[in-house]
Amino acid sequence: xxxxxxxxxxxxxxxxxxxxxxxxxxxxxxxxxxxxxxxxxxxxxxxxxxxxxxxxxxxxxxxxxxxxxxxxxxxxxxxxxxxxxxxxxxxxxxxxxxxxxxxxxxxxxxxxxxxxxxxxxxxxxxxxxxxxxxxxxxxxxxxxxxxxxxxxxxxxxxxxxxxxxxxxxxxxxxxxxxxxxxxxxxxxxxxxxxxxxxxxxxxxxxxxxxxxxxxxxxxxxxxxxxxxxxxxxxxxxxxxxxxxxxxxxxxxxxxxxxxxxxxxxxxxxxxxxxxxxxxxxxxxxxxxxxxxxxxxxxxxxxxxxxxxxxxxxxxxxxxxxxxxxxxxxxxxxxxxxxxxxxxxxxxxxxxxxxxxxxxxxxxxxxxxxxxxxxxxxxxxxxxxxxxxxxxxxxxxxxxxxxxxxxxxxxxxxxxxxxxxxxxxxxxxxxxxxxxxxxxxxxxxxxxxxxxxxxxxxxxxxxxxxxxxxxxxxxxxxxxxxxxxxxxxxxxxxxxxxxxxxxxxxxxxxxxxxxxxxxxxxxxxxxxxxxxxxxxxxxxxxxxxxxxxxxxxxxxxxxxxxxxxxxxxxxxxxxxxxxxxxxxxxxxxxxxxxxxxxxxxxxxxxxxxxxxxxxxxxxxxxxxxxxxxxxxxxxxxxxxxxxxxxxxxxxxxxxxxxxxxxxxxxxxxxxxxxxx
Amino acid sequence: xxxxxxxxxxxxxxxxxxxxxxxxxxxxxxxxxxxxxxxxxxxxxxxxxxxxxxxxxxxxxxxxxxxxxxxxxxxxxxxxxxxxxxxxxxxxxxxxxxxx
Numbered sequence: 001x002x003x004x005x006x007x008x009x010x011x012x013x014x015x016x017x018x019x020x021x022x023x024x025x026x027x028x029x030x031x032x033x034x035x036x037x038x039x040x041x042x043x044x045x046x047x048x049x050x051x052x053x054x055x056x057x058x059x060x061x062x063x064x065x066x067x068x069x070x071x072x073x074x075x076x077x078x079x080x081x082x083x084x085x086x087x088x089x090x091x092x093x094x095x096x097x098x099x100x101x102x103x104x105x106x107x108x109x110x111x112x113x114x115x116x117x118x119x120x121x122x123x124x125x126x127x128x129x130x131x132x133x134x135x136x137x138x139x140x141x142x143x144x145x146x147x148x149x150x151x152x153x154x155x156x157x158x159x160x161x162x163x164x165x166x167x168x169x170x171x172x173x174x175x176x177x178x179x180x181x182x183x184x185x186x187x188x189x190x191x192x193x194x195x196x197x198x199x200x201x202x203x204x205x206x207x208x209x210x211x212x213x214x215x216x217x218x219x220x221x222x223x224x225x226x227x228x229x230x231x232x233x234x235x236x237x238x239x240x241x242x243x244x245x246x247x248x249x250x251x252x253x254x255x256x257x258x259x260x261x262x263x264x265x266x267x268x269x270x271x272x273x274x275x276x277x278x279x280x281x282x283x284x285x286x287x288x289x290x291x292x293x294x295x296x297x298x299x300x301x302x303x304x305x306x307x308x309x310x311x312x313x314x315x316x317x318x319x320x321x322x323x324x325x326x327x328x329x330x331x332x333x334x335x336x337x338x339x340x341x342x343x344x345x346x347x348x349x350x351x352x353x354x355x356x357x358x359x360x361x362x363x364x365x366x367x368x369x370x371x372x373x374x375x376x377x378x379x380x381x382x383x384x385x386x387x388x389x390x391x392x393x394x395x396x397x398x399x400x401x402x403x404x405x406x407x408x409x410x411x412x413x414x415x416x417x418x419x420x421x422x423x424x425x426x427x428x429x430x431x432x433x434x435x436x437x438x439x440x441x442x443x444x445x446x447x448x449x450x451x452x453x454x455x456x457x458x459x460x461x462x463x464x465x466x467x468x469x470x471x472x473x474x475x476x477x478x479x480x481x482x483x484x485x486x487x488x489x490x491x492x493x494x495x496x497x498x499x500x501x502x503x504x505x506x507x508x509x510x511x512x513x514x515x516x517x518x519x520x521x522x523x524x525x526x527x528x529x530x531x532x533x534x535x536x537x538x539x540x541x542x543x544x545x546x547x548x549x550x551x552x553x554x555x556x557x558x559x560x561x562x563x564x565x566x567x568x569x570x571x572x573x574x575x576x577x578x579x580x581x582x583x584x585x586x587x588x589x590x591x592x593x594x595x596x597x598x599x600x601x602x603x604x605x606x607x608x609x610x611x612x613x614x615x616x617x618x619x620x621x622x623x624x625x626x627x628x629x630x631x632x633x634x635x636x637x638x639x640x641x642x643x644x645x646x647x648x649x650x651x652x653x654x655x656x657x658x659x660x661x662x663x664x665x666x667x668x669x670x671x672x673x674x675x
Numbered sequence: 676x677x678x679x680x681x682x683x684x685x686x687x688x689x690x691x692x693x694x695x696x697x698x699x700x701x702x703x704x705x706x707x708x709x710x711x712x713x714x715x716x717x718x719x720x721x722x723x724x725x726x727x728x729x730x731x732x733x734x735x736x737x738x739x740x741x742x743x744x745x746x747x748x749x750x751x752x753x754x755x756x757x758x759x760x761x762x763x764x765x766x767x768x769x770x771x772x773x774x775x
Contacts, residue, residue, distance in 0.1 A: 648771050651706075655698050 005051055007064045007081040007134055010091070013044045014126035021123065025116025034106050037119035041102045041126055045095040051083070052092060060084050060510065061200075063136060070139075077197055080136030086511045089336060090133045090268055093343045097260045098126050100478040104351050105252040107475035108358065118158060118250065125151035129261055133268065138187050138197040141269065145183065145233065148262045149176045155257060156249040168245040175242040179232015183269075186225035193218055203275045211279045219276055223283025226273055227290065234266030234320045237294045241596055243317055247309040251354030254309060259316045259350050260343040267323040267339050271332045274512055278330065288328020288412065292419045295321030297593065299426040303433070304579075304589040307364045308353050311434050315390065316346055318423060325420060326405040329412035333508040334404040337493045340504075341397035344489045345389035348482035352383035355471040355479065356438055360445055366437040373439040375468045378476045380439050382483040387435045389486040391428035392557040399554075400490035400498075406553055407495070407546050417549075421556055428560025436568035443468075497546040682723030689716030703755050703765045707748075714744050 017040030025033045061084035070077040083091075102122060109118050128151055132144025149172075157169030190197060194205050212220050230236065235243035246258045257263070270277060270287060277284050295318045302314035319342050326335035357364055359376045373380045389396040392403065402424060410417035470476070493504030567575050579586040588594065645656065693713030700706055718737045725733025759765060 650767055650770075651698050651701075658694055658698070 002059055002062050003054070003057075005054070005058075005062065005064065005083070007051070007062075007083060008066055010044050010047050010051075010095070011127050011130035011134065013040045013047065014123040014130065016040055018120050018123035018127060021116050022120040025120060028116070030110065030115055033116045033119055037123055038099075038102055038106070040123060041095070041099045044126060044130065045099040048091045048095040052088060055088060058083070063200075075191065075195065077137055077139050079140065080198075081134045082136035082199055083134065084511050085508050086268070086271060086336065087133050089340060089508070090264075091130070093340050094126070094129050094133060094261045097343050097347050097482070098129075098256060100481055101252050101256040101260070101347065101351065104255075104354070104475050104478040105250075107472045108252050108354055109250060112250075114158070118155075121151055121154045121158070122253075122256070125155065125257060125262070129265070132265055137199060138190065138202070141272075142183065142187065145229075145265060145269075146180065148257070148265060149173065149180070149233070152176075152246070152257050152262055155253040156246045158249055158253065162248070165248040168242075168248040172242040172246050175239050176232045179229045179239050182225045182228025182232070183230075186222045186229065189218065189222050189225065199272070206275050206279060209279055211281060217280075219280040220282045223273070223277050223280040224286055226269065226276070227283060227287050230266030230270050230324070231290060232266075233269075234263050234324070235294075235317045236266070236290050236320065236324060237297065238595075240294060240298065240317045241599060244310055244313040244592070247307070247313050251309065251350060251357060254313070255347045255350030255354065258313065260347040263316065263320060264323070264339045264343065267320065267327060267335055270324070270327045271336055271512075274327075274332045277327070284328050284330065286328075287324050288409075288416060291321045291324025291326075291328050292409075292416050293321070294318065295325060295423045296419050296426075299423045299430065301589055301592050302430040303426065304586065305430075306366050308356065308366050308369070308434060308438065309350070309364055311366075311430060312346070312349055312353055315349075315427065315430065316342075318427060319346065319390070322402065322405050322420065322423070325409055325416055329409050329416060331405065331408035332512045333505045334401065334408050336508060337504050338398075338401035338405055341389070341401040341486070341489050344482055345386045345396075345398055345486040348382060348386040348479065348486050349390065351475070351479055351482065352379050352386060355379040355475055356383070358471050358475070359468050361468075363445055366434060368445040369438045369443070370441040370445075371439070371443040372468065376470045378470055378479065382476075382479040383435065383439070385483040385486050387431045389490075391431050391560060392424055392553060394550075394554055395487075395490075397486050397488070397490035399557075400493055400495065403550050403553055404493065404495055404502075407549055410549060421553060424553055425556040425560045428557040429564050430560075432561045432564035433568050436564055440569055441572060495546065497543040497550065679723055679727045683720055686716045686720035686723065689713070689719065692716075701766045701768055703758065703767055703770075706767065707751055707755065710751075711744060711748070714740055 017036050020036050020040075021033055025036075061082055064081040064083075066079040066081065068076070069079050102119075105118065105122065109115055112118060125148060128144045128147025130144070132141055132148060135141035135144060153169045153173040156172050157166050159165045160169070187197065190202060194202050196202055196205075206219065209219065212218075228239075232239045243258055243263065247254055249258070277287065298314045298317035298321060302311050302318065305311045305314060319338070323335040323338050323342070326332070326338060355376065356369065356372060356379055359372065359379065360369060363369065385396070389398040392399045406417055406420045406424070409420050492507075493502050495502050567578075591597070645652075647653075690713050693709045693711075693716060696709030696712065697706055700709065718740055721733040721737045721740070725731065725737075755765070758770060762770065764770075
């Protein structure tokens with residue numbers, strides 16, 4: 001019997017923080033708000049660590065039943081918590097990275113007038129994210145899923161007086177709704193055909209089913225619909241458009257929600273449902289293709305972005321694509337591994353970018369930066385660590401996880417691998433482009449006095465800046481911790497070919513290998529023989545091949561670095577010339593392949609026009625309003641006529657009486673005659 | 676013996692005359708007389724039926740009507756005198772205080 005862990009406390013702690021700050025924060029001092037917010041997020045992290053320490057003594061998966069929720073016939077949903085290796089990894093990442101970003105935010109948001117509101121939302125986000133992760137059934141997961149969407153909306157639109165921020169928040173919310181629609185239908189299908197939403201019961205009833213190799217069936221439908229939900233939340237094609245706009249939010253929010261945690265919820269959900277996906281090869285193929293395409297296209301858009309946060313946003317979309325690619329080829333633990341390392345290095349990159357923005361007084365355009373290397377050394381070195389990690393330089397976190405994904409993708413199909421490799425090259429290129437543009441060369445910004453005017457809505461635009469300066473310690477320390485994690489974070493999953501034993505994969509093994517081999521086999525395509533250890537150490541024959549592939553991807557990363565070095569350090573004029581010589585391609589990239597315009601023309605404009613012309617001017621004004629107005633007018637006209645009966649003249653009343661009685665008598669006579 | 680229909684026709688004729696007079700005339704006294712005419716038209720049909728069916732109820736009804744008409748005549752005439760004293764006219768169209 002498992003000891004009582006009181007898992008429910010983990011999400012409820014940040015909720016308490018959110019409630020206290022939300023209700024009392026307006027009147028309390030910044031110090032009090034800080035204390036509350038940090039205490040409750042730290043408490044959640046501490047509790048997660050405590051759970052992790054007791055983890056080895058638990059019988060997994062650990063269940064915690066809290067209360068009945070819905071009872072309807074044989075169908076029931078409870079409030080319950082569920083802990084296994086997968087949720088533990090997510091739990092530690094979310095609470096750990098979340099806590100660090102809370103600390104960072106203290107420095108970043110200190111001068112914002114709505115300081116307490118920010119931390120209230122941030123804690124609220126933690127609550128919903130932890131609910132999502134620890135949920136024991138799909139419905140509870142869905143609460144968290146919707147809740148993080150809400151928190152994301154609130155935080156993107158945090159500076160809601162700015163028009164672009166308010167509409168970016170709405171865009172994120174509406175696009176997410178489209179994905180949630182798919183998720184909900186998947187849940188309805190599960191309820192209808194499997195009779196439960198509880199993870200254990202759903203997976204138990206799916207487990208004996210054979211894979212739907214020939215054609216599509218129920219599981220394929222569920223899988224694809226779940227993927228629609230995941231594509232919305234995790235910004236995959238075709239629903240990725242909200243994430244780059246979400247950069248309107250404060251930078252810590254971009255780091256926490258739109259890089260490290262919330263956007264990975266889709267990957268988590270797909271991995272959690274891997275038993276369904278493994279029995280639906282077609283759905284898995286969809287996942288893989290969507291992931292691969294997203295990784296590639298988002299990376300290409302990232303090349304030409306000049307806003308430092310936009311580059312990172314497209315990079316996030318692209319890296320999420322990698323994770324889905326991994327899930328799509330059945331390498332769920334590789335996807336989760338990349339999720340974790342990505343949380344470290346992308347969280348770091350965003351926070352460092354925030355530190356850069358802070359240093360130059362709210363400027364986000366990289367063309368106005370440059371030469372910041374010596375002025376903000378801490379930010380520079382931590383950002384270097386993050387850049388090296390994401391580019392896949394050997395020895396850092398991103399190298400191991402990305403390499404694992406590429407290798408596993410190759411085993412499924414060389415196409416995935418090739419696209420992934422090209423994407424890795426592009427990733428390396430745009431990241432080093434960012435690095436060179438920001439930290440090397442000459443400072444291209446305006447004179448020191450100029451800043452703060454057009455960026456007053458940003459947290460620090462308002463206070464008097466004394467030139468470019470390093471961020472306060474409260475912001476630097478989280479950067480350093482994340483930088484260390486970005487460097488060493490990959491060593492938990494060193495693959496066999498590099499002399500490691502892939503602890504991470506083994507740790508997650510019990511989650512992902514419960515399935516019968518038949519399903520996995522089909523999902524993996526040609527990969528046949530050693531099914532029980534699909535993600536364990538590769539057989540000896542594969543090791544040298546894998547090593548070769550590792551070499552190729554390192555080469556791609558170095559190539560990206562060299563190219564960026566040539567273009568943005570040696571010959572800074574060259575990129576402009578290339579842009580002119582390849583005008584068509586360049587314009588397409590700058591306009592993000594015109595996807596926003598396309599969606600605008602296909603969905604937004606018809607919707608607005610239809611609503612205006614048909615619903616508003618047609619239905620509302622011509623039918624509903626007209627009916628009400630005509631009824632009123634008619635009644636008035638009728639009474640206007642009938643008013644003349646009330647003349648006040650006795651003889652006319654008598655006349656009416658006489659006429660009335662005549663009618664009655666005539667009627668009675670007629671009745672008598674016709675009988 | 677005079678057939679019933681003759682009485683009824685006369686009764687209807689008297690009643691119609693009363694109604695017509697009530698609607699057309701403006702003088703209160705004339706209107707008052709028209710009411711009496713209508714009552715007597717009805718009375719005539721009552722007694723005609725009573726005689727025809729050999730039932731006394733009709734005749735008793737007529738007495739009641741006559742008593743009520745007498746009472747009504749006293750009250751009505753009193754009102755007419757009061758109206759004439761205050762308004763110096765017997766034209767009903769000018770007795771219209773209740774009209775808006």
